[in-house]
Amino acid sequence: xxxxxxxxxxxxxxxxxxxxxxxxxxxxxxxxxxxxxxxxxxxxxxxxxxxxxxxxxxxxxxxxxxxxxxxxxxxxxxxxxxxxxxxxxxxxxxxxxxxxxxxxxxxxxxxxxxxxxxxxxxxxxxxxxxxxxxxxxxxxxxxxxxxxxxxxxxxxxxxxxxxxxxxxxxxxxxxxxxxxxxxxxxxxxxxxxxxxxxxxxxxxxxxxxxxxxxxxxxxxxxxxxxxxxxxxxxxxxxxxxxxxxxxxxx
Amino acid sequence: xxxxxxxxxxxxxxxxxxxxxxxxxxxxxxxxxxxxxxxxxxxxxxxxxxxxxxxxxxxxxxxxxxxxxxxxxxxxx
Numbered sequence: 513x514x515x516x517x518x519x520x521x522x523x524x525x526x527x528x529x530x531x532x533x534x535x536x537x538x539x540x541x542x543x544x545x546x547x548x549x550x551x552x553x554x555x556x557x558x559x560x561x562x563x564x565x566x567x568x569x570x571x572x573x574x575x576x577x578x579x580x581x582x583x584x585x586x587x588x589x590x591x592x593x594x595x596x597x598x599x600x601x602x603x604x605x606x607x608x609x610x611x612x613x614x615x616x617x618x619x620x621x622x623x624x625x626x627x628x629x630x631x632x633x634x635x636x637x638x639x640x641x642x643x644x645x646x647x648x649x650x651x652x653x654x655x656x657x658x659x660x661x662x663x664x665x666x667x668x669x670x671x672x673x674x675x676x677x678x679x680x681x682x683x684x685x686x687x688x689x690x691x692x693x694x695x696x697x698x699x700x701x702x703x704x705x706x707x708x709x710x711x712x713x714x715x716x717x718x719x720x721x722x723x724x725x726x727x728x729x730x731x732x733x734x735x736x737x738x739x740x741x742x743x744x745x746x747x748x749x750x751x752x753x754x755x756x757x758x759x760x761x762x
Numbered sequence: 763x764x765x766x767x768x769x770x771x772x773x774x775x776x777x778x779x780x781x782x783x784x785x786x787x788x789x790x791x792x793x794x795x796x797x798x799x800x801x802x803x804x805x806x807x808x809x810x811x812x813x814x815x816x817x818x819x820x821x822x823x824x825x826x827x828x829x830x831x832x833x834x835x836x837x838x839x
Contacts, residue, residue: 588787588788588791589777591787591791591817592777592778592784592787592788593776593777595783595784595787595817595820595821596776596777596778596779596780596783596784598821599779599780599783599821599824599825599828600779602821602825603825603828603829603832606825606829608828608829608832608833609832646768650772650773653772653773653776654776657776712817716813716814716817719791719813720809720810720813723791723794723795723798723809723813724798724806725798725806725809725810725813726806727806727810728807728810733810737814740814740818741818744818744821744822745821747822748821748822748825748826751822751825751826751829752825752826752828752829753829755833
């Protein structure tokens, strides 16, 4: 498998995981700062263990599906997932909805955690552990889904996609440990924009393959689909940002 | 139980945020599939182009409509 074939899968998994890991890191940092690191790490560890179980259970089950049905099923899910991100990124880019603010989320999480009563059991704070568990599990489910989904067409792609996701997790962990603050400077909307384009392109590609469409250029068609989507998304930002013309001016 | 419900709600929310966008995309995919099954002479390239063009059009209409709706709601407050 060449780098040109691997690049879309690895970069989609890496960029999408980067966004999700930043969001998970904000929650774990809030829990650790307010309620103690032990509970934060126990919750994170349990969530990672649950994710491993989930992937081990779902991965082989998915591989039992006929290839075309799997491509169609995963393609539609990827299309819905990617378009949802792209829609939000376009509306944020156009200034219609506010940007995702990691510092505001961190402040809100810490305020909620400070209000909750401390009731330690076996040296672990259940509220802190549950908050970290839920945060990491939810973001992790997205990462696990994306890794399995972007590699839906070929089991050989699961490894490279997982490596892309792992690289993002390691990068975010190092950054979070180093600065001990929410990673507010990550250009999250730009990342979501790029990931929305890539994931939607995968969604359209796999949906088409599942329907029996033979794309011109095979896997390289992904690049063309992504280019069309990028152009459309940039146009979408301009159209959404433009105020509606008053009736008299029409 | 509350946590499990919240997790399930979040998982559904991964795919469906704006219901009309999700519904339109699924319906369009089904229409293209149906077209391929029922109309003879539809080339693979045409079907692929229709799938892509439809998805792009649905996205653009959705963001423009949502922007107008949100702007109007903001102005009325």
